[in-house]
Amino acid sequence: MEAVWNSMNFLAESLAAAAALIMALDPEVVHAVRTSLFTTAIAIILAAGIGIPVGTLLGLGRFAGRRAALTLLNTLMALPTVVVGLVVYGLLSRQGPLGAWGLLFTPAAMIIGQTILAAPIVANYTVAAVAGADPRIMTTALTLGAGRLRGAGQLLMEVRFGVMAAIVAGFGRVIAEVGVAMMLGGNIRNYTRTMTTAIALETSKGEFAFGLALGLVLLTVALIVNLFLNLLQQK
Amino acid sequence: MDPLLTLKDIVFRRGDFTLQIDRLELQPGQVYLLQGPNGSGKTTLLQLLALLLTPASGEVCYAGAPVTASRERQRLRQQVTLVEQSPFLFSTSVYRNLAFGLRLRDVRGDAQRRRIAQVLKAVGLDGFECRQANALSGGEIRRVALARALALHPRMLLLDEPTAGLDREVLPIFEQCLAALPAQGTTVVIAGHDADQHRRLGGTALHLERGRLAPTIPGVVPRQDVCA
Numbered sequence: 001m002e003a004v005w006n007s008m009n010f011l012a013e014s015l016a017a018a019a020a021l022i023m024a025l026d027p028e029v030v031h032a033v034r035t036s037l038f039t040t041a042i043a044i045i046l047a048a049g050i051g052i053p054v055g056t057l058l059g060l061g062r063f064a065g066r067r068a069a070l071t072l073l074n075t076l077m078a079l080p081t082v083v084v085g086l087v088v089y090g091l092l093s094r095q096g097p098l099g100a101w102g103l104l105f106t107p108a109a110m111i112i113g114q115t116i117l118a119a120p121i122v123a124n125y126t127v128a129a130v131a132g133a134d135p136r137i138m139t140t141a142l143t144l145g146a147g148r149l150r151g152a153g154q155l156l157m158e159v160r161f162g163v164m165a166a167i168v169a170g171f172g173r174v175i176a177e178v179g180v181a182m183m184l185g186g187n188i189r190n191y192t193r194t195m196t197t198a199i200a201l202e203t204s205k206g207e208f209a210f211g212l213a214l215g216l217v218l219l220t221v222a223l224i225v226n227l228f229l230n231l232l233q234q235k
Numbered sequence: 236m237d238p239l240l241t242l243k244d245i246v247f248r249r250g251d252f253t254l255q256i257d258r259l260e261l262q263p264g265q266v267y268l269l270q271g272p273n274g275s276g277k278t279t280l281l282q283l284l285a286l287l288l289t290p291a292s293g294e295v296c297y298a299g300a301p302v303t304a305s306r307e308r309q310r311l312r313q314q315v316t317l318v319e320q321s322p323f324l325f326s327t328s329v330y331r332n333l334a335f336g337l338r339l340r341d342v343r344g345d346a347q348r349r350r351i352a353q354v355l356k357a358v359g360l361d362g363f364e365c366r367q368a369n370a371l372s373g374g375e376i377r378r379v380a381l382a383r384a385l386a387l388h389p390r391m392l393l394l395d396e397p398t399a400g401l402d403r404e405v406l407p408i409f410e411q412c413l414a415a416l417p418a419q420g421t422t423v424v425i426a427g428h429d430a431d432q433h434r435r436l437g438g439t440a441l442h443l444e445r446g447r448l449a450p451t452i453p454g455v456v457p458r459q460d461v462c463a
Contacts, residue, residue, distance in 0.1 A: 136323035143285055144336035145313035145387065154335070158326055 017209035018216055026213070028190070028198070033217050036194040039107050039185075040175045043114035047170050050119045052163060055126025056152050060138070070127065076120035081113075081179030088113045089183050105186035110194070113180035118170035125169055129162025130155060161233050168229050172222060237299045239263045239391055239422050240284060240315075245293035247283060254279050254446040256293070261391065261424065264417045266438030269426040275443040277426040278320065281393045284424060285317035313340060316389040320396045322380030324368035329355070329379050332368055336387045354382040359408040374401050378409070385412060391422040398432060410435060 021029055058069055090096050092104040092112075103109045137158050141151035156163055178196040185192030187201060195214045203211040238260035245256040254276045261267060261284070269277050282288045286295070286308045295302045297311050316336075324332050333351045337343070342350060355363055358378040371379065377397065384392055398409055413436060416423050425436065433440065442449040 134323060136319065136321070137325070139287060139319065140323045140325070141335075142287055142312060143317040143319075144383070145309075145316075145339045146335075147309045150339070154325065 014209045014212050018213035021210060021213040022217065026210075028193075029210070029213055029217070031190050032193050032195050032198040032214060033221075035107065035192065036175060036196070036218075037221070039110045039114060039181070039194065040171060043111045043118055043174050044122075044167060044171050046111070046115040047118035047122045047174075048167055050115070051122025051166065051170070052126050052156070054119075055123040055166070056130050056156060058123070059127040059130025059133075060152060060155070073120050073124050073127070077124050079117065079120070081117060081177045082183065084113050084116050085180045085183030088116065088180070092184070104184065105188060105192060107185065107192055109184040110181050110192060113184045114174045114177070117177060117180060118174045121173055122166045122170045125166030126163055129159040129166065132162075133159045164229055164232060168225055171225055175218065175221060236262065238296075239298060241294075241296040241299075242283065243294040243296070245283065245290045245295070247279060247288060247290045249279065252276065252279070252446060254283070256280070256283075256448055259441070259448060261422050263390070263422055264420045265422055266413075266417055266436055267422070267424045267441055268433040268436070268438050269424055269441045269443065270428070270433070271443035276446040277443055278395055279446075280443060281317055281395050281424065281426055284391070285315055285393050286312050287317070313387075314390040315393065316384040316387050316391070317393040318380050318384050318395065318397060320399065322376060324371070324376055324379055324383075326369055327367070328364065329360070329366045329368060329371075330364040332379060333383050333386050336383065340387065350386050351382075354386045355379075357385065357408075357412050358382045359405065374405055377401060378405065381409065381412060388419075389421060391424070392416060394423070394425045394427075396427045397425060398427070398429060406432075 054073075058066060058073070088109065089104065091098045092101065092109050093099055094104075103112070133155055137155045138151045141154045142148075146154065176196060178200055181187070181192070181194045181197045182200070185194065185197065187193050187197040193201075195218050199211040199214045199218075202208075202214075240261045242256045242259040244258075245254070247254040252274075269280065271277050279288070283290060283295070286302065289308075297314075302308055302311060325335065330351060333354065334347055337347050337350065351364065352361075355361055358381055360375065360378055360382065363375070363379070368376070368379065377400075381394075381397065392413075394413070397413075398406055401409060410432065413423060413425070423438070424441075425433075425438075427433070
């Protein structure tokens, strides 16, 4: 009974300490949050730039190799983050083909890895949204004088909630991942340390309250993003 | 006068169905009434005329010139408009639905507003600009779709069963709009089963049977005045 009481007490104290760290805007917490949000935002913009056109093409097109491309996309969706980290590490490391760029252990390297993680998710969700759309959307746009590109743009407008869900799913995958951020960012304090890498590090050092504070922020960010999506869908 | 659109030795296949048109000439400012049983290929023929489909063989000529390149088809689609049997309205306001095609033709600002108000009035939906498309009834959707097509001032208007399921009170409004088009030089092709409507609108009857056009019915169906 006492053990249970003690563990409850530990959690409560940690939670209070975490809240205090957040309220006090602890610089390390703030920096980790900022780095996470910055790299994730850029990676998602890039992933949307790649994933939405690819998803639209695969969702609309009827061409040879489409099925193989969809299978590849599904496989890429399940890519372990450490595998992405490993491959990009190999490319960006000093001996690698892109080593001269000096990107390893920088936010840019993290963004590259996170874009690779998120793009297949955005593309797959877009394929589902586009393929499931009313076929009359495209025909209507064409009969009104639009070209295929403008028609595809109109179709994306019609399935905008599906596309937004694609972006949110990609966002969720990226902001919560550790492997890429750790391997490509190096978890450098006040530079490439993100919420997730800080949680992993601080918890292993016994700084449970610090990890908990970042965990709470991470949950809050996820909640805000989903609330935003719900709000848009209700409009 | 050169025909507006000519189909020569057209073969189009979709699954087991084959549409085969040896020759069809559509003259400017004429009304054509496309008849035939279900599955005879009326919708497919309309889609071919709307330059949405590419035939397996044969030639499509627009104003005497063969249409081959896809860029050319897209350009000409700005002059040919199809209103489908079950029209789709974009999930936005009625105004934006009507403005879509106008923007593509660079009709903007006051000219756009005037034209939209004018066609909405013509189909009896005066003041519907701000209504959301998804809040309209089936009959209103058909009328907005017709207004959207009329707003574009097409040289050829193709209508797939345009009045099926419309209220009797709305029918005269619809027919009045269509009856006014030939005088403006617009070629109108109406597919449908309503023989009475065909009598009211007049025009040349085209009969499709199992994907083939029957020899043109001699003479033109005399038009009864629908504007009376």
